[in-house]
Amino acid sequence: MNLNKVVLIGRVTRDPEVKTIPSGQMVCSFGLATNRVWSNQGEKQEKTEFHNIVLWRRLAEIASQYITKGSLIMVEGRIQTRSWDDSSGNKRYRTEIIGENIQLGPRSANQPTLNNKEIPVVEDKPDKEIKVEDIPF
Numbered sequence: 001m002n003l004n005k006v007v008l009i010g011r012v013t014r015d016p017e018v019k020t021i022p023s024g025q026m027v028c029s030f031g032l033a034t035n036r037v038w039s040n041q042g043e044k045q046e047k048t049e050f051h052n053i054v055l056w057r058r059l060a061e062i063a064s065q066y067i068t069k070g071s072l073i074m075v076e077g078r079i080q081t082r083s084w085d086d087s088s089g090n091k092r093y094r095t096e097i098i099g100e101n102i103q104l105g106p107r108s109a110n111q112p113t114l115n116n117k118e119i120p121v122v123e124d125k126p127d128k129e130i131k132v133e134d135i136p137f
Helices: 057-066
Strands: 006-012 017-020 026-040 043-056 072-085 091-104 121-123
Touching (some): 017 057, 026 057, 043 057, 043 072, 057 091
Parallel strands (some): 043 091
Antiparallel strands (some): 006 072, 072 091
């Protein structure tokens, strides 16, 4: 059995970039930073990893409306590496997290709150349509 599953919780490093591909599907990409903190001989150590996140269809639309630089989010998905030839003919690679579920973190002080309700999980299921009006913020 094989498994390709990733769960990340971090801060968005840049506003989502949204495009519509020729088939009409929406795609959204942004960066996500995750931190790891540990102690080495009593000295605090910290390392930040940067991840490329890609969301498709309805998740892309929701992300473009509600996620901004600095937002705290959880992304659940899979790792995918794609390759292409650049203009000089060199082979280029990019590893991305293809998001299948997202959970939005707390809103900032100048945005509406959820009145202490649980933050919703938004899943990318092609057979189930997500309605923006069903999201409680």
